[in-house]
Amino acid sequence: MDLRTSSDRSSDLGHLYSFIHQLHSLKVIPPPPPVSVTRMAFEITPFRSLTILKVDCVPLSQVSGLVRVQQQLEKVSVQRSLNTLRELLIDSVEERRTQQPPEAKGSLTDSWRLIATAKFTTNR
Structure with missing residues (x-):
């Protein structure tokens, strides 16, 4: 029998969201079979402090x-996940531009301005 109260569960959920x-670092990999x-779909928006992303x-x-x-992001690694680099570098920038007001639109490099390390090996 679970004796935890609703406030305990809310507190636990709050701790999870805080975590x-x-x-700072996230690796997105497929689940094990089956x-x-x-x-x-993997939603990474909640990771507000993310600086390293590996897919x-x-x-x-x-x-x-x-x-x-x-x-x-400061480091990005995308392996065995891309057909073309456009999917990552250009398409995401174009998507960002459609979500921003016209006065906020920056250049292509603004979207990736903090990247120090990028790894795109073993893609198609």
Whole structure:
């Protein structure tokens, strides 16, 4: 029998969100079989302090929220996930531009201004 109260659960959820908001590094990988990754979506928007992002074996189209974190990323690694670099470097910038008011639109490099390390090996 679970004796925890609703406020205990709310507190636990608050601690979880706090942890997620403070996390600096995230690696997105597919779940182990038999779960299929083809219909899964990975939302990275809640990771507000993210500076390192690694995506491995997950189609980048299934990682949503990239436009919200790309300006704070310092290191990015995308492996076995891209068909073209355009999916990451250009398409996400174009998506960002459609979400911003016209006066806030910056250049392509503004979207990736803090990147110090980028790794795109073993993609198609």
